[in-house]
Amino acid sequence: MTNAKTTMDPPPVLGLxxxxxxxxxxxxxxxxxxxxxxxxxxxxxxxxxxxxNVAIRAHHRPRRKRRKA
Known part of the structure; x- marks a missing residue:
């Protein structure tokens, strides 16, 4: 016999x-x-x-320099 879980997980906590x-x-x-x-x-x-909002944030985000392989 297996131990079946009979309760639900708690709800996720979402930030503002x-x-x-x-x-x-x-x-x-x-x-x-x-x-x-x-x-x-x-x-x-x-x-x-x-x-x-995402586009505005990304437009002025500093670009990362690519590492040379």
Whole structure:
């Protein structure tokens, strides 16, 4: 006979969403993403809002240098 588990695991603990990124004011690409994010929020498209936030964060993230093989 095996020991069957009869209870459920506890629910996962989710943190609060990250703060929305505030891009520099002199970046045209980020300004476009901020406008796109505002339109998506107004339309209730939360997936697109998240995508814009990721793009804004990634746009000004320092690039890693590739190691030579």
């Amino acid at each position: 969403p990250a703060e929305q990124p505030v891009p520099p004011t002199d970046c045209e690409r980020c300004a476009g993403l901020v406008e796109e994010r505002a339109r998506a929020r107004a339309a209730g498209d939360w997936s697109q809002v998240s995508d814009c």
